Amino acid sequence: xxxxxxxxxxxxxxxxxxxxxxxxxxxxxxxxxxxxxxxxxxxxxxxxxxxxxxxxxxxxxxxxxxxxxxxxxxxxxxxxxxxxxxxxxxxxxxxxxxxxxxxxxxxxxx
Amino acid sequence: xxxxxxxxxxxxxxxxxxxxxxxxxxxxxxxxxxxxxxxxxxxxxxxxxxxxxxxxxxxxxxxxxxxxxxxxxxxxxxxxxxxxxxxxxxxxxxxxxxxxxxxxxxxxxxxxxxxxxxxxxxxxxxxxxxxxxxxxxxxxxxxxxxxxxxxxxxxxxxxxxxxxxxxxxxxxxxxxxxxxxxxxxxxxxxxxxxxxxxxxxxxxxxxxxxxxxxxxxxxxxxxxxxxxxxxxxxxxxxxxxxxxxxxxxxxxxxxxxxxxxxxxxxxxxxxxxxxxxxxxxxxxxxxxxxxxxxxxxxxxxxxxxxxxxxxxxxxxxxxxxxxxxxxxxxxxxxxxxxxxxxxxxxxxxxxxxxxxxxxxxxxxxxxxxxxxxxxxxxxxxxxxxxxxxxxxxxxxxxxxxxxxxxxxxxxxxxxxxxxxxxxxxxxxxxxxxxxxxxxxxxxxxxxxxxxxxxxxxxxxxxxxxxxxxxxxxxxxxxxxxxxxxxxxxxxxxxxxxxxxxxxxxxxxxxxxxxxxxxxxxxxxxxxxxxxxxxxxxxxxxxxxxxxxxxxxxxxxxxxxxxxxxxxxxxxxxxxxxxxxxxxxxxxxxx
Numbered sequence: 273x274x275x276x277x278x279x280x281x282x283x284x285x286x287x288x289x290x291x292x293x294x295x296x297x298x299x300x301x302x303x304x305x306x307x308x309x310x311x312x313x314x315x316x317x318x319x320x321x322x323x324x325x326x327x328x329x330x331x332x333x334x335x336x337x338x339x340x341x342x343x344x345x346x347x348x349x350x351x352x353x354x355x356x357x358x359x360x361x362x363x364x365x366x367x368x369x370x371x372x373x374x375x376x377x378x379x380x381x382x
Numbered sequence: 383x384x385x386x387x388x389x390x391x392x393x394x395x396x397x398x399x400x401x402x403x404x405x406x407x408x409x410x411x412x413x414x415x416x417x418x419x420x421x422x423x424x425x426x427x428x429x430x431x432x433x434x435x436x437x438x439x440x441x442x443x444x445x446x447x448x449x450x451x452x453x454x455x456x457x458x459x460x461x462x463x464x465x466x467x468x469x470x471x472x473x474x475x476x477x478x479x480x481x482x483x484x485x486x487x488x489x490x491x492x493x494x495x496x497x498x499x500x501x502x503x504x505x506x507x508x509x510x511x512x513x514x515x516x517x518x519x520x521x522x523x524x525x526x527x528x529x530x531x532x533x534x535x536x537x538x539x540x541x542x543x544x545x546x547x548x549x550x551x552x553x554x555x556x557x558x559x560x561x562x563x564x565x566x567x568x569x570x571x572x573x574x575x576x577x578x579x580x581x582x583x584x585x586x587x588x589x590x591x592x593x594x595x596x597x598x599x600x601x602x603x604x605x606x607x608x609x610x611x612x613x614x615x616x617x618x619x620x621x622x623x624x625x626x627x628x629x630x631x632x633x634x635x636x637x638x639x640x641x642x643x644x645x646x647x648x649x650x651x652x653x654x655x656x657x658x659x660x661x662x663x664x665x666x667x668x669x670x671x672x673x674x675x676x677x678x679x680x681x682x683x684x685x686x687x688x689x690x691x692x693x694x695x696x697x698x699x700x701x702x703x704x705x706x707x708x709x710x711x712x713x714x715x716x717x718x719x720x721x722x723x724x725x726x727x728x729x730x731x732x733x734x735x736x737x738x739x740x741x742x743x744x745x746x747x748x749x750x751x752x753x754x755x756x757x758x759x760x761x762x763x764x765x766x767x768x769x770x771x772x773x774x775x776x777x778x779x780x781x782x783x784x785x786x787x788x789x790x791x792x793x794x795x796x797x798x799x800x801x802x803x804x805x806x807x808x809x810x811x812x813x814x815x816x817x818x819x820x821x822x823x824x825x826x827x828x829x830x831x832x833x834x835x836x837x838x839x840x841x842x843x844x845x846x847x848x849x850x851x852x853x854x855x856x857x858x859x860x861x862x863x864x865x866x867x868x869x870x871x872x873x874x875x876x877x878x879x880x881x882x883x884x885x886x887x888x889x890x891x892x893x894x895x896x897x898x899x900x901x902x903x904x905x906x907x908x909x910x911x912x913x914x915x916x917x918x919x920x921x922x923x924x925x926x927x928x929x930x931x932x933x934x935x936x937x938x939x940x941x942x943x944x945x946x947x948x949x950x951x952x953x954x955x956x957x958x959x960x961x962x963x964x965x966x967x968x969x970x971x972x
Binding site: 298300305308309312332333336337339340343344345346347348349359360361362363364365366367368370371373374375 | 493495496497501502503504505506507508509510511512513515516518519520537541
C-alpha cells in the first residue's frame with residue numbers, strides 16, 4: 273500500500289518558518305471512508321497549512337501490529353506527531369472546523 | 383461454523399438439569415463458579431460481567447484468562463480499557479498470577495487501550511476497526527481461545543458518537559462469536575439497569591452480576607448468574623470471596639437434593655443418647671441441631687460428640703463463636719472431656735471467631751474452605767444462632783441450608799447448637815431452621831424447688847425409631863449422662879427432687895424386701911416345727927407298732943408253752959385219746 277503513502281511535496285518548507293506539521297493518517301484498506309479522509313486531509317492542509325506540513329498515511333490492514341504500537345482505536349485516525357504534544361482527530365475529517373481545532377491550527381482566512 | 387449450529391439450538395428445558403451438556407461450555411476455573419453454571423461460560427460466546435466499582439469484575443475476567451492458560455491450555459487475550467498493563471501486572475501479581483510469565487510463554491497477550499476523551503477530537507464518521515485489528519492481532523499472536531475485554535464501555539464514555547460506538551460494539555461481539563472465542567466483557571453496574579450504558583443489549587447470551595454490598599457495616603460479595611441463554615443455571619445469589627487464591631464462589635448450594643443417605647451411624651458420645659436415637663447414634667452425614675437456652679449443656683454435648691469422633695481416629699472441625707479454643711479445652715476438662723490430645727494429634731481443629739468479624743457469607747465461605755481443606759468426618763458450629771448478629775434470621779437459615787448441603791454432599795455429620803431465648807417461642811423460633819435438620823434435640827432448663835436442671839428430649843429424628851422420653855442431662859466430672867426423670871404431679875422431676883424420689887423408692891423397695899424375708903423366715907420356722915412334730919409322731923407310731931409286735935409275740939410264745947404243757951400233762955395222765963386232753967384244755971379255757 274505504498275501508493276497511499278504519498279507524502280505531498282514540501283514546496284516551500286523552509287520559507288514557511290520553523291514549524292512543520294507532521295501528520296499521520298491511519299487508515300485500513302481502501303474503504304470509501306478512508307479515501308474520503310485522505311482527500312479531506314489533503315484539502316485542509318493545502319488550505320490552512322500550505323507548505324508547512326508533511327503527511328504519512330499508514331494502512332493498518334497491511335501492518336496491524338502498528339494499531340497497538342501507535343494506540344489506534346478508531347479508523348480513520350489523524351495524529352499530529354509534530355509539533356508536540358500529540359493531537360488526535362478521528363473520523364473522515366469532513367468537519368474542517370473540528371479538524372483545525374483538534375490539530376490546533378490557526379485557520380487561514382479565506 | 384460451530385457457532386451457527388449453536389444459534390439454531392432451541393433453548394433447553396429450564397428444569398432439565400441433565401440437558402446441561404447440550405450447550406458447550408468453557409470452564410472458567412474459578413472455584414465454585416463452574417458448578418453454579420453447570421460447567422462454565424458459553425463456549426464461543428460473549429459473557430457480560432457487570433458490577434459496581436470494586437466488585438471484582440476485573441479479577442473475575444483475569445482468573446478466567448489465567449486459569450484458561452494454565453489449567454485448560456486455552457491461551458487468552460486481555461484488552462484493558464482501564465488500567466495500564468504495568469499497573470495491572472502489579473495488581474494481579476498480588477493475587478498470585480504472573481501475567482508477565484504467561485505473556486513470555488505466549489499463552490497470554492495483553493493490550494492496553496487508551497481512550498482519553500480530552501485528547502481526541504472527532505470530525506466526521508469513523509469506525510472502530512483499529513480496535514478490531516488490535517484484537518485480531520492479539521488473538522492470532524497467541525492462538526487465543528479466550529478474550530477478556532475490560533471495561534469496554536469506557537469507549538462509550540470516551541467517544542462522542544454513541545451510535546457509531548454501539549453499532550461497532552455489536553459488530554465486535556458478532557465478530558468474536560464468529561471467531562468462536564469465549565469472551566468476558568465487563569461493564570459498570572447501572573442504576574435500575576444491569577449496566578450503566580445498556581451493554582446487556584449486545585451481550586445477551588450470559589450475564590453475570592457481581593455485587594459488593596454492605597449490610598449492617600459488614601461487607602459481602604455476591605455473584606449471580608442473571609441470564610444464561612439455553613441452559614439451566616443456579617439463579618440464586620452466591621457469596622464469593624476474594625481470597626489469596628483468587629475468586630472463590632462459595633458455597634455451592636446443591637441445585638437438587640441428591641445427597642447420598644448413609645445408613646451407618648456415628649455415636650453421639652453419650653451412650654444413653656445413642657439408645658434414645660434407636661441405637662448407634664446419629665446417621666452419618668446427617669445434620670443435628672441442639673437447641674437450648676444458655677447454660678443447658680449444648681456445647682458439652684457438642685464436645686462429647688467431637689471427643690467420641692476423635693477417639694475413633696476420625697477428624698472433627700469445631701467452629702466456636704463464643705469461646706476461644708483454650709477456653710473450650712479448659713471448660714470441657716471440667717466435665718471429663720479432654721480435647722487437647724485430639725488437637726495435638728491433628729484430629730481436631732478448633733476455630734474461634736467473633737461472628738461480627740466478617741459477614742455471614744464470609745463465615746460460610748471460611749467454614750467451607752476449612753471443610754475442603756481438612757476433610758473432617760464431623761463438624762460442629764457452636765452456636766449457629768450467634769450469626770444472627772451479622773445477618774437476619776432468614777439469612778442465617780439460608781446459610782445453614784447451604785452449609786447442610788455442603789456437609790451432606792461430603793457425608794460429614796454436622797452438629798449445630800442453637801441458643802434460644804427461652805419461653806414458648808423457643809421452639810417456634812428454631813422451627814424454621816429445624817426443617818433443614820435431621821435430628822433435633824431440645825435441652826430445657828427446669829427450675830424447681832430452688833434449683834435448675836437440664837432436661838433433654840428428641841424433638842425429631844428423621845428415619846429413626848427414637849425415644850419420646852424426656853431424660854435428665856447430668857453433667858459431672860465423669861462426663862455427660864442421661865438419666866430417667868420422674869413424672870410427678872408438678873411435672874418432671876429432676877435434680878434433687880429426682881434424687882429424693884429415688885431414695886423414697888429405694889426405701890419402699892427395701893421394706894418390701896424385709897417383709898418378704900420375715901414372712902419366709904416365719905413360714906420356714908413353722909414348717910420346721912411341723913416337720914419336727916411329724917417326726918415325733920412317726921417315732922410314736924413306730925413305738926406303738928413295736929409294742930404291738932412284742933405283745934403278739936408274747937401271746938404266741940405263751941400259747942406254744944401251754945400246748946406243750948397240755949401235751950406233757952396228757953402224757954402224764956396217760957390219756958387214751960388225744961381228744962381227751964384237748965377237751966380238757968378247752969374246758970380249761972371256758
